[in-house]
Amino acid sequence: MKARVYVMPKPGVLDPQGKAVGQALAALGFAGVGEVRQGKVIDLELGESDPARAREAVDAMCRKLLANTMVESYRIELES
Numbered sequence: 001m002k003a004r005v006y007v008m009p010k011p012g013v014l015d016p017q018g019k020a021v022g023q024a025l026a027a028l029g030f031a032g033v034g035e036v037r038q039g040k041v042i043d044l045e046l047g048e049s050d051p052a053r054a055r056e057a058v059d060a061m062c063r064k065l066l067a068n069t070m071v072e073s074y075r076i077e078l079e080s
Contacts, residue, residue: 001046003058005066006075008039013071042066051078 009015015037022036044061048054058076067074 001048001051001054002079003044003046003054004077004079005042005044005058005062006039006077007042007062007067007072008074009037010071010073039072049080051080054078 009018018036018038021038022033025033025036044058046054046057048057055076055078058078062074062076063069
């Protein structure tokens with residue numbers, strides 16, 4: 001089973017990387033781009049075949065390592 005985790009800064013948390021990307025886009029002439037938030041995508045291959053157990057394991061991975069839950073939120077997608 002495969003899992004994809006999307007990690008993003010929580011609303012209201014400063015995002016200097018997103019701000020830099022937004023400024024660079026404007027400098028390159030891309031008008032009409034509003035706020036930019038930059039996150040990360042993590043792909044995992046799991047040995048688990050039960051979707052419920054896989055989601056539970058990935059959720060634990062996110063809480064312990066993959067996301068700083070104080071300032072980041074995450075979303076998990078599973079694919080068998």
